[in-house]
Amino acid sequence: MSNLKRNRRIDKAFKLVGIACTLFGLLMLVIFIGNILVDGLQRIDWDFLTNLPSRKAEKSGILTAWTGTAWILALTAMIAIPLGVAAGIYLEEYGKKNRITAMVEVNIANLAGVPSIIYGLLGLEVFGRLMNLGASLLAGAFTLAILILPILIVATREALKAVPNSLREASYAIGATKWQTIWHQILPAAGGGILTGVILSMSRAMGETAPLIVIGALAYVPFVPKSPMDEFTVLPMQIFNWVSRPQHEFLVNGAAAIIILLLITFIMNGIAVYLRNKWQKKIMW
């Protein structure tokens, strides 16, 4: 009897602890977002989005930063998604399960945890110097693509793993080749999961600053990049630049840019959720 009571008390206590932990996280987020909004919201207007950076805080805008971010995202996606998804498909569907694949697997998981500045050094050496891309958008995109590749591969593999084997067997059993089975059955079924991985990795790429600093991206870019070979800046670098200045006006600019960056992240995640739901409706489980 007393045991039963004790169990119930533990149950209740755990529930309370859980609520407290959740609230703590939420509270921090609310404080952070509230702070940023109070600081930066009044600064956001059309001019802020369309102005070039300037030495005067009130005249500065983030045009070059957000166009740079858009360029980087598009290029990174074009490089990383085909590579990552294809590698994931190979490892999961084609690769024999032996010691070598096991090693590759462990290494990929480890790569996902390597500090991003290391990728910056790799990018500087391989793309910046060896391939002679300098501090261009393309060099940055390649570097970020390599950075998010492990995340993409792991996400793709997990999504493929979640597809029941009976689906593969059903397809093979009526004479489909491996590729037909992957293309017509497995990818559609795994698409939602792969898409989630893609968006998550792109969000990660969008927020990265360190590797871009290493490859030599500029903080002050007085023009909008027109080609992949142009030099560039991105939102996080612009933010970093502004918040490290002493004048209060620039801090306000930083807060405003953070709001824009968050907004883009939310929009991307929103699109991901929308696409995933739409996808799941098409797959008739």
Added chain:
Amino acid sequence: MVLQCTFAISGRKKLCGKTEQKVMKHIEAIDVNAYYGDNHVLKNIDIAIKENTVTAFIGPSGCGKSTFLRTLNRMNDYIDVFHLEGKVLVEGNDIYKKKVNVEELRQKIGMVFQKPNPFPKTIFENVAYGLRIHGEKDKKKIEEVVEQSLVKAALWNEVKDKLKKSAFGLSGGQQQRLCIARTLAVEPSIILMDEPASALDPISTAKIEELINELKQNYTIIIVTHNMQQASRVSDRTAFFYMGELVEFGKTADIFTNPTKKQTENYISGRFG
């Protein structure tokens, strides 16, 4: 449907509907041994299965009957540690030869699984899939074959008004018949069934059995089952597997009433298994 008759032998071209010449041994295994890694799962299996008959594979769990069934359409190819010795002949051709086109083989040897596994697509697309992957583009032809296949699988009347609906809206028994229709659509001559009714209720099971009875006029059917009554109801011949060996193979009536081996008798009388 453009089906090439590459498996045809001795002037027999059944798929093309030309010269019909009886081949007695439709499937033949000669001294088949199979291994999962070091695990010897099939031991010296010799068996010959005649055309247009129903053969039941029975035996306790782990006796190798499903493994053997899967060697017949090479579904074990995807298991890395699987390894096979001996010969499996289908219409006289060794299906484990290097140059054999496995996709073509599987088109010819359909398979129905234990748990109904329709594709997450419409009922129509489930049946049409086989045609599409084999390159059929003619819409009319596809519609025709889909209808015929569903009729043959005794499902047409139940689904004709909801062909565009998801296959997952069907009951388990209907799903299983859909899987049979999907197999029939690519015009196999052999159908392998791996406990096709074990996940179904008695009425659905009866329908599947009825269907097997009808299909055997045109197809060679092999069914793995745990249900002894089912084996005796649907099959012409029965093979009893035990510990990876084919213990006894003969007419179903003989196996169930007058088995020659002690192990068979013990198993069918329910003393073990």
